[in-house]
Amino acid sequence: MIRALRLALPLACAAGPVLAHGTLPRGGGFYGGLLHPVWAVEHLVALVALGLLLGREGMRAPLLVLAAAAALGLAVPAAVPLAPTLPVIAGAALAGAALALPFTLPGVAAAALAALLGLAVGADSEAPTPLAVAGLGTGIALVTLNAMALAGPLARPATGIALRVAGSWIAAFAMLLTALAVTAGRP
Amino acid sequence: MPIPSRALALAALSGLLALPAMAHTGGDGGGLASGFLHPVSGPDHVVAMVAVGLWGVFLGAPALWLLPVVFPVAMALAGALGVAGIPLPGVETGIALSGVVLGLAVLFRARPPLWVALVLTGLFAVFHGHAHGTELPGSVNPGAYALGFVVATGLLHLAGIGFGLLARWPQGRVAVQAMGGLIALAGGAFLTGLA
Numbered sequence: 547m548i549r550a551l552r553l554a555l556p557l558a559c560a561a562g563p564v565l566a567h568g569t570l571p572r573g574g575g576f577y578g579g580l581l582h583p584v585w586a587v588e589h590l591v592a593l594v595a596l597g598l599l600l601g602r603e604g605m606r607a608p609l610l611v612l613a614a615a616a617a618l619g620l621a622v623p624a625a626v627p628l629a630p631t632l633p634v635i636a637g638a639a640l641a642g643a644a645l646a647l648p649f650t651l652p653g654v655a656a657a658a659l660a661a662l663l664g665l666a667v668g669a670d671s672e673a674p675t676p677l678a679v680a681g682l683g684t685g686i687a688l689v690t691l692n693a694m695a696l697a698g699p700l701a702r703p704a705t706g707i708a709l710r711v712a713g714s715w716i717a718a719f720a721m722l723l724t725a726l727a728v729t730a731g732r733p
Numbered sequence: 734m735p736i737p738s739r740a741l742a743l744a745a746l747s748g749l750l751a752l753p754a755m756a757h758t759g760g761d762g763g764g765l766a767s768g769f770l771h772p773v774s775g776p777d778h779v780v781a782m783v784a785v786g787l788w789g790v791f792l793g794a795p796a797l798w799l800l801p802v803v804f805p806v807a808m809a810l811a812g813a814l815g816v817a818g819i820p821l822p823g824v825e826t827g828i829a830l831s832g833v834v835l836g837l838a839v840l841f842r843a844r845p846p847l848w849v850a851l852v853l854t855g856l857f858a859v860f861h862g863h864a865h866g867t868e869l870p871g872s873v874n875p876g877a878y879a880l881g882f883v884v885a886t887g888l889l890h891l892a893g894i895g896f897g898l899l900a901r902w903p904q905g906r907v908a909v910q911a912m913g914g915l916i917a918l919a920g921g922a923f924l925t926g927l928a
Contacts, residue, residue, distance in 0.1 A: 726876065728817075
């Protein structure tokens with residue numbers, strides 16, 4: 547039963563937090579930064595997918611890559627040549643697909659994915675004050691680490707199915723977001 | 734038939750846990766709630782999704798988890814066509830037909846080769862996805878709508894797998910097969926315009 551709950555949590559986590567709860571604090575405060583990765587649904591899904599993936603593979607080093615890349619993306623948005631939302635969505639699709647497929651991801655690929663997502667999430671975020679930067683970093687870390695912690699215990703054949711299914715949901719969602727972004731002409 | 738029962742129980746439970754989260758949004762006219770409700774409120778979608786889960790149980794591993802993995806992806810690809818406004822003929826017919834075929838597969842406990850089951854399920858996913866995708870761009874919050882319908886579809890699969898767990902007992906197997914028959918009948922009614 548404990549295992550059942552462990553399995554349920556990442557799914558509930560992937561499904562739940564996107565819900566609109568009305569106006570959230572935006573702008574330069576700590577909470578504005580903290581909530582950005584949750585408020586922007588593509589950021590949330592991308593970071594959850596990366597966290598689940600790293601948790602399943604038991605990889606920790608890519609977290610440092612994610613943090614460094616997010617800081618770089620935030621400081622130098624021009625480091626991401628495209629409009630940054632599309633790379634976030636692409637990262638979510640890749641991480642979701644990697645979760646869904648029955649292959650073990652090489653460490654280099656995981657690090658590259660973390661770098662892509664970090665850069666894109668950083669460049670697509672706004673944190674005009676040091677407090678907001680602290681909040682944003684905390685938010686990115688919370689989302690990713692929670693997903694990682696939930697995925698770790700599931701990384702075994704029977705329960706790993708849930709992670710694969712969650713990965714396919716995330717990949718499907720990201721594909722639809724891509725179609726929306728492209729057709730709306732606002733990638 | 735070896736069923737990873739623990740995994741199935743976990744999956745069913747996770748569906749239960751994930752559902753109540755939707756109660757938080759009101760009628761937002763095109764966001765997460767309406768996306769979630771689109772597959773759930775259309776009986777033609779509901780019966781086909783549940784049938785995917787039921788059939789997966791009879792097919793056993795690896796189809797059990799491959800079907801719910803392949804379906805959302807194929808659905809999203811077709812959904813992208815719908816978003817782009819690329820027409821697909823016979824969408825409603827395809828959706829109704831999916832209920833008939835998948836329902837019959839459950840009724841007769843069909844065990845085709847894995848690739849046949851995957852291709853068939855993926856093909857039907859295309860029709861369902863296109864129907865959802867066509868409604869996406871008009872939504873107030875298309876991203877949330879997309880998430881809602883992907884999650885709702887997945888949870889319907891899980892509901893089917895959960896009900897399919899009954900097939901571990903002889904009487905339960907009859908109940909599951911009967912459910913397949915009912916689904917096929919419902920699909921037939923949609924197909925012929927009776928419902």
